[in-house]
Amino acid sequence: MTQKAANxxxxxxxxxxxxxxxxxxxxxxxxxxxxxITATISQDPIxxxxxxxxxxxxxxxAIFASMLAFGKVSLFIPVIERWMSLCDERGGPRQCVEQFxxxxxxxxxxxxxxxxxxxxxILIMLTFQSVLKTNxxxxxxxxxxxxxxDTDLNPTLTRMMTTLHSHAVQVATLVGISATQFSDLPDxxxxxxSSPAKGSACKRWQMLLRWMVRDTSPDLGLWKLPAAKLTxxxxxxxxxxSQMIGLTKLRxxxxxxxxxxxxxxxxxxxxxxxxxxxALAHLGISGQCKKTYNSEICTHCPLHDLCVHTKxxxxxxxxxxxxxx
Numbered sequence: 444m445t446q447k448a449a450n451x452x453x454x455x456x457x458x459x460x461x462x463x464x465x466x467x468x469x470x471x472x473x474x475x476x477x478x479x480i481t482a483t484i485s486q487d488p489i490x491x492x493x494x495x496x497x498x499x500x501x502x503x504x505a506i507f508a509s510m511l512a513f514g515k516v517s518l519f520i521p522v523i524e525r526w527m528s529l530c531d532e533r534g535g536p537r538q539c540v541e542q543f544x545x546x547x548x549x550x551x552x553x554x555x556x557x558x559x560x561x562x563x564x565i566l567i568m569l570t571f572q573s574v575l576k577t578n579x580x581x582x583x584x585x586x587x588x589x590x591x592x593d594t595d596l597n598p599t600l601t602r603m604m605t606t607l608h609s610h611a612v613q614v615a616t617l618v619g620i621s622a623t624q625f626s627d628l629p630d631x632x633x634x635x636x637s638s639p640a641k642g643s644a645c646k647r648w649q650m651l652l653r654w655m656v657r658d659t660s661p662d663l664g665l666w667k668l669p670a671a672k673l674t675x676x677x678x679x680x681x682x683x684x685s686q687m688i689g690l691t692k693l694r695x696x697x698x699x700x701x702x703x704x705x706x707x708x709x710x711x712x713x714x715x716x717x718x719x720x721x722a723l724a725h726l727g728i729s730g731q732c733k734k735t736y737n738s739e740i741c742t743h744c745p746l747h748d749l750c751v752h753t754k755x756x757x758x759x760x761x762x763x764x765x766x767x768x
Contacts, residue, residue, distance in 0.1 A: 466749065467688070468711040471719045473745035478722040484661050486728065487721075488512040488520070489654055491527050495535065498665050502581050502655060503536035503571065505663070509651040510567070510635050511556055513678075516728060522556040526564070529554070541575060543568045545617075562618050563632040569617055573610040582666050585655075595672045595705075596656075597639040597698070600648055604638035611636065644701045650676035653717050661721060673717040675708065677701040680727025681720065683734055688749040 484490050492505035507526055511519045529550055533539035539547075551568065552561040578584035588602040608625040611632070615622040622628050625636075637643045653673055658664025675681060681704070682696040690707045693700040708716035726732045726746075733740060736752040747753050 464710055467707075470688070470746050470749050471708075471711070471722075474726065475719065475722045477745060478725060480661050480721070483721070483725050483729075486516060486725070487661070488523060489661055491523055492654060492663060493661070494527070497535070497537070498582070499537040500535045501663060502665055503540060504530075505651055505654050506571070507536065507567075509647045509654070511559070512647050512650065514557060519556060522554065526554055540568055540571050543572050548618075558631040558634060560629070560631050562620070563629060563635060565618050566611060566615065566620070566628070566632050567635055569614040570607060570611045573614050574607065582655075586667055589668055593672070595674055595702070596652055596668060597674060597702075599668070600645060600652065601638050601640045604636055604640070604648075607636050608638075639698050642698050644677040644696055644698050646676045646678050646696075646701075649674050649701065650720075653720060657715065657717065659715070659718065670715050670717070671709070671713060673705070674698075674701050675705045675717050675720050676724070677704065678724060678727075680732075681723050684723050684727055684732060684746070687734070687751050688746050689751070 484493060488508040488511070489505070491508040492501045495501045495504055504527060507530075508523045511523050511526070513519065527536070529547075530536045530539040533542065533547070547568075548565055551565050554564040555561055574584070575581070585599070585603060588606075589596070589599045593599065611628060612622050612625055615628060620628065625633065637645050637648065639645050639648075652666075652668070653676060654662050655666040656662070656664065656668045656673055657670050677685075677696050677700060679696065682691075682700060685691050685700075685704045690704045691700050693703060705716050708719060712718055726744075727734075731740070732744070734752075736750075741747055741750065741753055744750070
């Protein structure tokens with residue numbers, strides 16, 4: 444008796460219809476579910492914005508914290524802590540910026556982190572003071588820079604940086620710096636205000652935008668801009684893990700790579716592509732991802748089946764086993 448072939452349309456095997464995009468979404472959603480956001484916030488610079496209840500304090504705390512969020516967490520968190528403490532002694536970030544004067548220079552001269560020297564911190568305070576004089580509501584100012592036809596928020600960020608560069612040049616004389624253009628300012632200060640116009644991924648400013656635009660925890664949702672147009676903040680951890688799970692093959696963590704990764708994430712979350720950033724970043728920051736195959740660790744990772752290290756390990760195992768003669 445001849446058995447009839449199974450009808451593909453009636454195949455009840457649910458895995459048969461799972462596409463690579465479906466697999467990516469399932470894996471990333473699982474990663475998010477495994478991340479304890481409340482506990483992780485204490486290891487993230489966004490913690491400083493969450494310390495305040497006044498949105499005017501929150502946005503400046505977020506701006507200052509994001510500026511120093513590079514290098515080891517254990518090194519930059521204490522510097523942000525000191526910066527916020529100086530602000531709190533003067534009534535909080537907003538009041539401190541508004542009333543900042545030469546009388547505060549001495550205390551702010553105690554701030555330093557890697558290439559950012561004391562004058563850089565003083566100048567950034569004066570820069571935002573200058574911005575607030577003409578734009579008392581930072582949220583309105585930043586929202587006004589957005590043009591609906593822009594494909595993402597990078598042009599908005601570029602316009603923001605151009606304005607900040609101009610204000611910085613205008614107030615530079617207050618700290619004894621003679622400048623007629625942004626390039627005349629100290630290198631450390633200029634690194635505070637990187638722009639995507641030159642192809643930089645601008646990880647710290649993209650992270651700030653994520654914090655301020657997304658309205659789902661741990662983010663704040665204070666700026667009314669489209670979350671669908673955010674670009675993922677691309678640090679070394681997100682870049683490495685994105686390469687490992689096939690979101691990019693680009694070797695440089697630049698704007699082009701960040702946009703490519705975001706395009707892939709937009710396929711599974713068109714309205715909120717950067718929702719996965721927090722979990723991806725802390726998978727690396729926490730040390731849970733070793734960036735190489737470790738069976739004891741990797742088999743428990745939600746990204747296990749997508750990871751190139753898993754696939755490479757399986758291939759090696761198959762070769763070692765060999766085919767029976």
